[in-house]
Amino acid sequence: MSPRVRAPLLLVLVLLVSSPGPAHAEEDPVGVWPLRPEPEVVARFDPPATPYGAGHRGVDLAGTAGQRVHAALPGTVRFAGRLAGRGVVVVSHGDTRTTYEPVEVSVEVGEDVARGAPIGSLELVGSHCFPRACLHWGWLRGETYLDPLRLVGRGPVRLLPLWREVPVRAPGPWAPSSVRLGLSRL
Ligand SMILES: [Zn+2]
Known part of the structure; x- marks a missing residue:
């Protein structure tokens, strides 16, 4: 340009x-990157045209297994556990929520977290970038997927x-x- x-x-x-x-x-809202230092975005957001359509419902951030994962925004933990074999954390922020996977969780449901608070560590199993480790980071309002990169x-x-x-x-x-x-x- x-x-x-x-x-x-x-x-x-x-x-x-x-x-x-x-x-x-x-x-x-102004959030922080869930990985530090600022990670490389290895897969961009590609919202599906239909609820069950193909696409990418978030972004993938390159990381290393065991790396600490942080909440992008202050909120309340709504889910912290395993889904289909991989660790998932969901944090609600008013009318939106952010999701993080695959994560070995270190928080509990109902826990309030600050912006940037540790919520777990990055796992390799369930990685969208396997055999590399990466964090799949999502942002939703209701059932609508948003681009989490807007938060940063x-x-x-x-x-x-x-x-x-x-x-x-x-x-x-x-x-x-x-x-x-x-x-x-x-
Ligand atoms: Zn992904």
Whole structure:
């Protein structure tokens, strides 16, 4: 991307981040990476078109077996145990929840956790990247899967026309990729 194109895009991003008003309440919560240091994203979010459709209902973060896993947001542990042979932790945050797997859990259901609190350690069994270890990190509102990278400012960014005073939600977070732009590509 040429510098001439990049400058207006950055301006739009700055306006989005700094714009006050009604749109502010809909901004994503600010979370932390579940792995430290900041992990490599080895598989991106690819939401299914239908509830049982193919896709990737989260992102995969490269890690090492035994590495500590942290809660991305403050919340309450809703599930901590084994599902289909792999350890899973689910933390609720108001109307959304984050999921972490495969994890050897170190928390209990009902426990309140702070942002960044340890919730377990990364397992190899059940890895989406087997034989490599990686953390599958999910984010849901109800039954709708969201891109967890939004919690760390790496999700799709809506590009809005500069002449609008109030950002509009359309075309929504799952607009065609032509109108989405990952921050990492800047
Ligand atoms: Zn995965």
